[in-house]
Amino acid sequence: MHSRTGAARWLLVVLLLFVFGGVAARNVVAQAPQWTEPVARVSRVPAASAATNGDVAPHALDPALRIAEASLQHIRDNIADYSAIFVKRCRVDGELPELQYAQVKIRNRKTAGGRVETPLSVYLKFLKPEAVAGREVIWVEGRNDGQMIVHETGLKGVINVYLDPHGYLAMRGQRYPITDIGIENLVVKLIETARRDRQREECTVQIYRNARIGKRACTMLEVVHPVRRPYFDFYRARVYFDNELNMPIRYESHSWPTQPGGEPVLEEEYSYLRLQTNLGLTDSDFDIANPEYQFR
Incomplete structure (x- = not known):
């Protein structure tokens, strides 16, 4: 058989x-993503400002993590x-x-x-x-x-x-194997990576509330690791969360430029177009x- x-x-x-x-x-x-100036620019909080008394110090990735975690909970509860x-x-x-x-x-x-x-x-x-x-x-x-x-x-x-x-x-x-496919798996991976990167310095984050994929209004998160380190998976990653669906509909990742002043190297990109839920x-x-x- x-x-x-x-x-x-x-x-x-x-x-x-x-x-x-x-x-x-x-x-x-496939329409090119669009965005304008970010509504927030945040970078790694200096070590001197770290919280005391056992509290977790704030990090540039925290706003992005909150968006991703809220999306994952929405998917698990409603999709x-x-x-x-x-x-x-x-x-x-x-x-x-x-x-x-x-x-x-x-x-x-x-x-x-x-x-x-x-x-x-x-x-x-x-x-x-x-x-x-x-x-x-x-x-x-x-x-x-x-x-x-x-x-x-x-x-x-x-x-x-x-x-x-x-x-x-x-x-x-x-x-990746077919067993890793899907938007929920994508969000889980994003959160795992962000939590791991949160333990490191050299991270900047920008949030764009007015990005678009085709006609879909999105919030785009951009994470950059300016310096190549063996514990970072990418130089720059961008995730586009559909504002209405509260789900990521595009992810793209670039590695570091091959020469000073060069362009980042595209490693992977995934989009979900014409997304319809709960069919x-x-x-x-x-x-x-x-x-x-x-x-x-």
Whole structure:
């Protein structure tokens, strides 16, 4: 059932070049982010101003952390699922590909009493280029032996292929596995990174309340580590929180310039366009038996 036997099936697996997305989808245009002067400029509070009596000293990251933590709580309390056009590119082995687009449906993990009641569920359909057009992927936490199911088109679509999300084929050209996808996972990672960076100096933060992604009004947080250190993940990161949805819809990260006075180097960027929440997605939306899908 899992297509693990037979030379022909393995040949099909080897032929798969699994990449999360294609280039620009029809009628979807990734618009450049826009912003003007920030409403706040804050930098690392000098050590001399640190709190005493065991209190935690203030830090430039505190306002950004409060925004991210409030967003995470909102997502966990109020967002069951969503659909979007997922736009991404990330540098792997020194190479930065062109922007990639995919239609995505995601159902957030929900727990009760320490037990998972609704598993994190993902459906992806790639839109372009022709080489990957129509490719579909389903992954549901804790199901299908933890594997993701991939269906190609054309001759490669004779069978469904089951792949380890962390295996070589699934991770080819990827920075993160499909198990890390989703807005909630993004916010969790942002908070973890900010809390870790909060223990260090050399951090500046700016907050822009009037940024935009297309027609969506956003609050943009910009964090900069001016000096390269082994414990920092990036030189500059920007996160755009949709003001109406209270969710991040874009993240971008740059590494340090390769030469003095040079431009920062883009490492990764992710956007969720046409985001719609709480659609009432069901198990059928993440089932290969769904008649709207092309799985066999």
